[in-house]
Amino acid sequence: xxxxxxxxxxxxxxxxxxxxxxxxxxxxxxxxxxxxxxxxxxxxxxxxxxxxxxxxxxxxxxxxxxxxxxxxxxxxxxxxxxxxxxxxxxxxxxxxxxxxxxxxxxxxxxxxxxxxxxxxxxxxxxxxxxxxxxxxxxxxxxxxxxxxxxxxxxxxxxxxxxxxxxxxxxxxxxxxxxxxxxxxxxxxxxxxxxxxxxxxxxxxxxxxxxxxxxxxxxxxxxxxxxxxxxxxxxxxxxxxxxxxxxxxxxxxxxxxxxxxxxxxxxxxxxxxxxxxxxxxxxxxxxxxxxxxxxxxxxxxxxxxxxxxxxxxxxxxxxxxxxxxxxxxxxxxxxxxxxxxxxxxxxxxxxxxxxxxxxxxxxxxxxxxxxxxxxxxxxxxxxxxxxxxxxxxxxxxxxxxxxxxxxxxxxxxxxxxxxxxxxxxx
Amino acid sequence: xxxxxxxxxxxxxxxxxxxxxxxxxxxxxxxxxxxxxxxxxxxxxxxxxxxxxxxxxxxxxxxxxxxxxxxxxxxxxxxxxxxxxxxxxxxxxxxxxxxxxxxxxxxxxxxxxxxxxxxxxxxxxxxxxxxxxxxxxxxxxxxxxxxxxxxxxxxxxxxxxxxxxxxxxxxxxxxxxxxxxxxxxxxxxxxxxxxxxxxxxxxxxxxxxxxxxxxxxxxxxxxxxxxxxxxxxxxxxxxxxxxxxxxxxxxxxxxxxxxxxxxxxxxxxxxxxxxxxxxxxxxxxxxxxxxxxxxxxxxxxxxxxxxxxxxxxxxxxxxxxxxxxxxxxxxxxxxxxxxxxxxxxxxxxxxxxxxxxxxxxxxxxxxxxxxxxxxxxxxxxxxxxxxxxxxxxxxxxxxxxxxxxxxxxxxxxxxxxxxxxxxxxxxxxxxxxxxxxxxx
Numbered sequence: 125x126x127x128x129x130x131x132x133x134x135x136x137x138x139x140x141x142x143x144x145x146x147x148x149x150x151x152x153x154x155x156x157x158x159x160x161x162x163x164x165x166x167x168x169x170x171x172x173x174x175x176x177x178x179x180x181x182x183x184x185x186x187x188x189x190x191x192x193x194x195x196x197x198x199x200x201x202x203x204x205x206x207x208x209x210x211x212x213x214x215x216x217x218x219x220x221x222x223x224x225x226x227x228x229x230x231x232x233x234x235x236x237x238x239x240x241x242x243x244x245x246x247x248x249x250x251x252x253x254x255x256x257x258x259x260x261x262x263x264x265x266x267x268x269x270x271x272x273x274x275x276x277x278x279x280x281x282x283x284x285x286x287x288x289x290x291x292x293x294x295x296x297x298x299x300x301x302x303x304x305x306x307x308x309x310x311x312x313x314x315x316x317x318x319x320x321x322x323x324x325x326x327x328x329x330x331x332x333x334x335x336x337x338x339x340x341x342x343x344x345x346x347x348x349x350x351x352x353x354x355x356x357x358x359x360x361x362x363x364x365x366x367x368x369x370x371x372x373x374x375x376x377x378x379x380x381x382x383x384x385x386x387x388x389x390x391x392x393x394x395x396x397x398x399x400x401x402x403x404x405x406x407x408x409x410x411x412x413x414x415x416x417x418x419x420x421x422x423x424x425x426x427x428x429x430x431x432x433x434x435x436x437x438x439x440x441x442x443x444x445x446x447x448x449x450x451x452x453x454x455x456x457x458x459x460x461x462x463x464x465x466x467x468x469x470x471x472x473x474x475x476x477x478x479x480x481x482x483x484x485x486x487x488x489x490x491x492x493x494x495x496x497x498x499x500x501x502x503x504x505x506x507x508x509x510x511x512x513x514x515x516x517x518x519x520x521x522x523x524x525x526x527x528x529x530x531x532x533x534x535x536x537x538x539x540x541x542x543x544x545x546x547x548x549x
Numbered sequence: 550x551x552x553x554x555x556x557x558x559x560x561x562x563x564x565x566x567x568x569x570x571x572x573x574x575x576x577x578x579x580x581x582x583x584x585x586x587x588x589x590x591x592x593x594x595x596x597x598x599x600x601x602x603x604x605x606x607x608x609x610x611x612x613x614x615x616x617x618x619x620x621x622x623x624x625x626x627x628x629x630x631x632x633x634x635x636x637x638x639x640x641x642x643x644x645x646x647x648x649x650x651x652x653x654x655x656x657x658x659x660x661x662x663x664x665x666x667x668x669x670x671x672x673x674x675x676x677x678x679x680x681x682x683x684x685x686x687x688x689x690x691x692x693x694x695x696x697x698x699x700x701x702x703x704x705x706x707x708x709x710x711x712x713x714x715x716x717x718x719x720x721x722x723x724x725x726x727x728x729x730x731x732x733x734x735x736x737x738x739x740x741x742x743x744x745x746x747x748x749x750x751x752x753x754x755x756x757x758x759x760x761x762x763x764x765x766x767x768x769x770x771x772x773x774x775x776x777x778x779x780x781x782x783x784x785x786x787x788x789x790x791x792x793x794x795x796x797x798x799x800x801x802x803x804x805x806x807x808x809x810x811x812x813x814x815x816x817x818x819x820x821x822x823x824x825x826x827x828x829x830x831x832x833x834x835x836x837x838x839x840x841x842x843x844x845x846x847x848x849x850x851x852x853x854x855x856x857x858x859x860x861x862x863x864x865x866x867x868x869x870x871x872x873x874x875x876x877x878x879x880x881x882x883x884x885x886x887x888x889x890x891x892x893x894x895x896x897x898x899x900x901x902x903x904x905x906x907x908x909x910x911x912x913x914x915x916x917x918x919x920x921x922x923x924x925x926x927x928x929x930x931x932x933x934x935x936x937x938x939x940x941x942x943x944x945x946x947x948x949x950x951x952x953x954x955x956x957x958x959x960x961x962x963x964x965x966x967x968x969x970x971x972x973x974x975x976x977x978x979x980x981x982x983x984x985x986x987x988x989x
Contacts, residue, residue, distance in 0.1 A: 151578030154556060154925050186843070197844040201911050204918030223922065250852060253880045257858040260795035260881075264983075266690055368793040368983070370689035402632065403623035413620055416676035419683035439687050444679065471628055478630015481580040481649035485926030541690075 130490035131480070131508040133497055134327045139335055140343055142314035143501075146330045147322040147494040149224070149487045156227040156324075157219060157491035160238045161499045162317030164216035167284025167349045168307070175291025176299045176307045179251055181216045183304065184312070185209045186247050189236035193247055196233075205230055207237065213284040214349060214428050215499055216311070221488060227323045228333055235337035238312055243304045255296050262290060266366055266541040267439065270373040273362050274435065277536035278378050283352055285379075285433060313342045318498035322491040351430045354379055356533045365543040372445040372541030373437070376452045380425060380432035380529045383500050388427060389513045390525035396472040397464045397522075398455060398530075399423030399436060404475060406455050407436060415451075417444050423456075425529065429500060434530050443545035449537060460530050463523030477511040555920040555946055558930060561752055562943070567768040569739035571759055572934050572943070574747040576927065582748035583647040583927035584656035586664065587939040589772040590736035591640045592714045593868065599724055601716015602732045604637040605674075605681055609729060610644065611635075612673045614663040619673065622663070625655050637714050640868040641939050647928045650749035654758065657746070661762040665738050665769055674726035682722075685715045692794040693876070696977045700802050701872065703786045704975040708779040710871055738770025739763065745935040748927030775869060779804075782973045794981035796858070797885040798878050801892060802975045803968050805873035808866040808940055814952035815964035816864050816873065821912045822904045822961065823847050823875065823895065824862030830919030830950070844911070847875065850895045856883050857891075868940060872975075873968055885978035896969045903962025916953045920946070 128148045136144040149156065166177040185207045187193045200207060205222030220234040262268045272288050279286035291299075319334050381387055392400075399405035399422040411421035418440040426433050436452045464472070483489050493507050503509075561573040591603050613619045626633040631648035633656070646656035688694040698713045705711035715721075744763065746755060782804065806812040821827045825842020842848055842861070851857035860877040875896075877888050904912075924930050937946045 150580070150926070152576060152925075154922055193843040194849070197842065198907075198911060201844065201918075202914045204914065204922060223918070246853070250855070253855055254852075254858045256881055257795050257878065264793055264795055264981075366793065370686035371683065401627060404627045409620070412680055416679045417683070419680055419687055440683055441679070441686050444683075471624075475627050475630050478628075478649045478652070479632075481630060482632060482647055482928075484580050485647070485928055487925065489926070 129508065130322070130484055130493070133494055133504045135504050136327055136331045139331070140314055142334070142338065142341060143318040143498060144331050144334050145318055145320040145494055145498045146327045147320065147490060149322050149324060150484045150490055153487045154224055155221055155487045156224045157221045157322045157487050158227065158231060158234050159217050159219040159320045159491065159495050160234060160317065161215055161217040161320065161495055162312060163214065163346050163349070164311035165212050165214040165284070166287055166289035167213040168311060168347065169287070169289070169291070172295060173299050173303050174287060174295040175255060175289065176303055177216060177311070178211050178289045179255070179296070179299055180304055180307050181209050181211045181218070182251055183243055183247055184237050184241035184308070185218055187242040187244050189240045191236070192242065192244060199233065203230055205233070211289055212428065213287070213289070214430065217495065219491070224324065227321070227325060231333050231337050239338065239340050241308060243301050245301065248301060248304065252296055255290060256293060259290050259292060262288065264366070266369055266371060266373040269364065269366070270375045270538050270540040273364065273540060274375045274377050274536055274538045277360050277362050277538060278433065278534055280352065280354070284349055285431065309342065310344065311346055313344050313346050315345045320491070320494045320498045322487050322494060349430060354534055359532060359535045359537070361537045362539070363543060364540045366541055367544070369542045370441070371439050372442055372539060372543060373439050374445055374448055374452060375435055375437050375538045376456060376535065377433060377435035378531055378533070378535030380434045380531065381427060382429060382431050383427040384429070387525035387528050390517045390521035391425060391529035393469060393472055393476065393514065393517055394459060394464060394522045394526040394529060395423055395425035395434065396476055397468055398459050400425060401472050401475055404472060407438065407452065410455060411438055411448055411451050415447070417448050432529070442542045445539060445541070445543070449539060453537060456530055459526050460532065463519055463526055466519050469517070469519055469522060473514050473517065477514055480507070480511065555950060556922070556924040557934070557943070557946065558924060560934070560943070561756060563756070565739065565760065565764050567739040567764065567766055569763050569766070570743045570938065572743065572745045572938055573752060573755060574745070574930050574934060575750055575752045575755070576748055579749035579927050580650055581647050581927045582650045582653040582746065582750050583645060583931040584653070584660060585643060585645045585745040585931040585935040586660045587641055587643045587743045587745070587935040588737055588770070589640070589741050589939055590642055591638050592712060593639050593709045593775050594736060594773060595709055595712070598720060599728055599732065600712040600720045601681065601714070602724065602729060603642055604714055604716060605677070605721075605724065606669070606729055606733050606737070607635045607637045607642050608677050608681065609669045609673065609733070610663050610667050612677065613668040613670065614666050616662045617659060622659050625659060629655060631655070639710055639714060643935060645928065645931060653746070653750050653755065657758060657762055660744065661766065664742065664763070665766050667733060667737075669726060669730045669733060671726040674729060678721065681715070685718065685721065688715065692792065692798050692979045695790060695792065696798055696800045696979050699788050699790055700800050700874070700975055700977045703788055703977065704782070704802050704804070704872055705779055707777045708869060709775060709777065710867070710869065734769070736770055738768070739766050740768050741770035741772050743935055743938045745931045745938065747930040747934065779870065784972055786975045788977045789980065790977060791980045791982045793983055794979060796879040796881055796981060797883070797888065798876070798979040799885050799888045799892070800874055800876040800977050801889070802872035802874045803970070804973050805864055805871055805968060807868055807870050810870070812964060812967070814949065815956050815960045816968065817953055818904070818909070818912050818956045818961050819899070819964055819968070820862050820864040820873070821915060822908050823899065826915070827864070829866060830916045830953070846895050846899065847877070847892070851877050851888065851891050855880050856888060866940065885980060889976065889978070896965070899965045900962065900969055903958045903965070906958065909956070909958055909961070913954050916950060920950050
């Protein structure tokens with residue numbers, strides 16, 4: 125049994141390209157987590173089969189190996205375990221969580237899921253039906269519609285970040301079992317992928333177990349995802365009137381930097397000051413606390429391997445959105461032009477460093493850090509030294525990073541919901 | 550004291566002379582400390598005209614007290630790397646802050662200041678009014694919210710569970726600062742609260758600190774029993790709603806027992822068999838529930854054959870009798886009537902034959918798992934201890950788990966027969982009015 129800080133990861137020698145990462149769980153943790161993360165995001169969707177990456181990610185956690193969907197669900201329930209999944213434009217991941225002492229007996233379940241999905245016809249048919257409803261929801265719900273329209277306004281056709289991964293009715297109908305298997309074979313592979321385990325078992329045992337269970341993982345090299353160069357373009361505004369709803373959703377956003385950018389720590393703090401730090405952020409303070417205009421107002425910086433995006437968001441009533449939109453735009457502009465003064469920077473920095481303790485509350489919380497480090501191939505002490513990197517950031521760094529990370533070129537403002545106030549109707 | 554069958558940590562409990570109940574759950578290895586204050590006040594304590602007062606007061610407790618001006622509570626906690634929030638339910642309102650362990654004194658100071666001395670000024674009430682409106686508007690964007698609000702409004706005619714915790718729009722528009730202050734002074738205080746501190750701290754030092762900060766507060770606040778008793782329903786109640794949305798949505802509700810009623814364990818087992826999960830003993834031990842349960846009866850009867858894209862059941866643990874609900878979202882081309890018919894079939898089967906032996910074993914495994922994995926991390930510990938201490942008592946979790954594990958197949962069948970009486974049910978259908986392409 126090994127007890128060390130969850131912030132210091134252990135990396136094994138890759139097994140034919142497959143990275144293996146071990147993390148100690150927080151002291152006293154009762155659970156373990158294991159994740160496969162690899163280059164299987166929806167940016168790889170063939171144009172005619174948009175939606176296939178999310179379908180594969182969903183279906184592999186539905187039925188695998190000898191277990192159909194009911195048998196797999198019951199196997200997990202009986203063991204006190206859960207399977208969760210996630211996809212982004214670049215990556216897909218599957219996470220198994222369960223009682224700490226069951227990590228070795230449950231690891232074959234994760235291996236089955238990653239290596240031996242069944243893609244049973246009835247599961248495919250059911251998922252299609254569910255996706256059709258999700259697509260409609262994305263169309264009719266102001267929040268999800270605003271997120272989708274922002275991507276479309278910011279990223280040009282063919283760009284991996286332009287889509288939400290749901291595809292449309294035609295493309296999802298076209299995704300058959302053969303297409304699912306094809307995508308799975310090409311993208312659930314060793315190269316560019318990691319197995320991450322948060323467990324008390326030593327690295328040696330983890331490597332042995334991974335070697336044994338994931339031996340069949342293909343050695344093929346997946347295609348590389350590439351981002352087209354974004355040409356400069358003036359900011360745009362998109363307004364979509366969805367009558368009959370109560371709340372208007374506002375999004376302002378644009379392209380941003382990748383996680384590997386040297387500007388990342390400063391950009392991270394810039395976003396924290398803007399609205400990433402709950403309750404402290406400028407957007408929350410101005411829109412909600414000073415003016416009482418909205419329930420939620422925040423910002424988000426999504427940095428991936430190849431690039432990124434930023435979003436400032438708020439939800440407000442039909443008679444208030446015209447006041448909220450300029451506030452969001454002004455705050456982003458102020459951040460770009462003036463950065464963050466020393467006192468405010470110290471405040472968000474102290475907060476961000478202090479929050480590291482909260483990331484170690486549970487196995488699941490700590491595990492998220494390990495998965496992020498594995499996917500981005502960060503140094504093993506990345507999280508242990510993260511506070512040092514934040515402490516080194518100066519106001520000048522933040523100003524420079526804000527200009528790059530919150531790039532006004534190609535930015536867009538999207539407003540979706542009941543745009544006409546009751547008195548306008 | 551016998552060892553708890555759940556993973557509940559070792560506790561230190563005491564009550565201050567002013568009535569404040571204190572629960573300490575120290576864990577020397579924890580890097581964080583989590584402070585929770587639970588008040589036994591929620592929408593059950595409101596009446597028409599001030600619906601939503603509990604939730605609004607919750608917002609106002611972040612807007613200033615003698616030692617913390619507006620915004621200073623947020624800055625004090627988030628500034629040291631902590632997180633804080635609050636939530637209001639029908640039966641309780643809870644405030645929490647989790648901070649790096651060396652900053653435990655910050656939330657303790659805040660809670661002792663706002664427990665009895667929140668300012669709730671008129672200008673802040675006026676500003677917060679639009680925030681509350683906005684929160685409600687955000688929820689109204691979801692058909693599920695509209696349906697559930699209608700369901701409870703229809704199912705209850707007397708009991709305060711008939712209105713949404715967020716309150717009615719007209720009351721949010723009208724309520725005054727004076728009414729909120731009166732409400733706060735009536736229900737908030739040492740006599741109606743439980744303070745839970747969990748995580749990395751020294752037991753004796755924190756007990757002293759808690760006594761020093763909270764003992765000087767006056768005895769105030771009280772949990773007023775709700776005297777309105779909902780009469781039995783004499784017939785089925787129905788509503789048809791329409792509005793923006795994707796596909797038809799259906800929710801049915803049946804009168805169900807209160808948390809401490811003897812029928813509760815079998816009701817929770819029934820909920821797990823039909824919907825796949827039960828609150829209190831769900832994965833991760835929080836308040837939420839996982840979204841998909843392919844082995845559950847409703848999923849297999851509605852989602853598998855293509856009638857629905859989602860289906861589930863829910864029994865919420867409440868202080869007074871409330872509702873057991875079943876809800877389903879139709880697949881494209883399926884009508885609300887067809888969904889309801891399929892739900893009736895599921896209900897009919899469980900009433901006739903009860904659960905299988907394997908289903909019961911699955912439920913037991915889930916309950917054991919929920920009880921053992923729920924206590925990981927100071928925040929989850931604070932939540933769980935505070936919840937049980939507020940709605941029942943700390944031993945109740947053990948009792949409930951033992952009773953769930955002892956439920957037999959016949960108990961579930963009998964419970965289902967008793968619960969699912971058509972005459973006492975409420976049904977709401979939601980039909981989308983726009984933009985839903987027909988099946989081609």
